[in-house]
Amino acid sequence: MISNERVIEILKEAGVLLEGHFRLTSGRHSNKYLQCAKIFRNTKYSEELCAALAEQFGSEGVEVVIGPAMGAVQMAYEVSRHLKCENFFAEREADGKMALRRGFEVKPGMKVLLVEDVVTTGGSVKEVLExxxxxxxxxxxxxxxxxxxxxxxxxGVPFKAVISVEVESWEPENCPLCKEGKLELVKPGSRKV
Known part of the structure; x- marks a missing residue:
């Protein structure tokens, strides 16, 4: 089992934790942002973190790991590598709905693990879950x-994470950073809000 101290060390070394004035995918504002995509630019980070996550689900008989595109494509691969099973991803169609495409198919009774690099509201994961x-x-x-x-x-199913991190956020109308007006608002994530 990986320690919280080691996880924080990896996140810092990988440049995951950003500080500034951010608009989150949820629309809320925050002074911190976790750019978890940076974990996957170097296998020395992703291998250790994904192995720690896979370890938590190792006894579940997982047959396939699925992650929503784009953020969890590499993650699904890395977790599945440790669980020695298949992996694929769900992606948005032109209508904006999540779908399994490219010949990816789950069958009735198949044991599936869903993964996401960071869960804030769980919106994408809930779509894939349904x-x-x-x-x-x-x-x-x-x-x-x-x-x-x-x-x-x-x-409605077990949810496990390598680390739990509290990052303060505010509705736009209550954002102290907007009221100060000193920092430019940035939208760093993959989805346009």
Whole structure:
């Protein structure tokens, strides 16, 4: 089991934790942002963190690991490598809905692990969860490297993270950084809000 100290060390070394004035995918504002995509630019970071996550689901008989594109494509691969199973990803179609494409298919009863690099509201994961459940698969759990919910999210299946990190955020109208007007608002994530 990896220690929180080691995880924080990796996140700092990888340049994951950013400080400034950020608009999150949820629309809320924050003075910190976790750019977890940076974990996957070097296998020395992703291998250790994804192995720690895979270890938490190792006894579940996972047959496939699925992550929402784009953020969890590499993560699904790395976690599946440690679990010695298949992996693929869900992606948005032209209508904006998540779908399994490219010949990726889950079958009824298949044991599926869903992964996401960071969970804040769980929106993308919930979409993939519904998609996979509708196909009749058995979702054994959801795993993330970083849980930003403070353990407050309930997906209806086990949710495990390598680390839980609390990052303060505000509705735009209550943002102290906007009121100060000193820092430019930046949207660093993959989705346009």
């Amino acid at each position: 998609l996979v459940k509708a196909a009749g698969a058995d979702v054994v759990g959801i795993g993330s490297i970083v849980d930003r919910t403070g353990g407050k999210i309930d997906f």
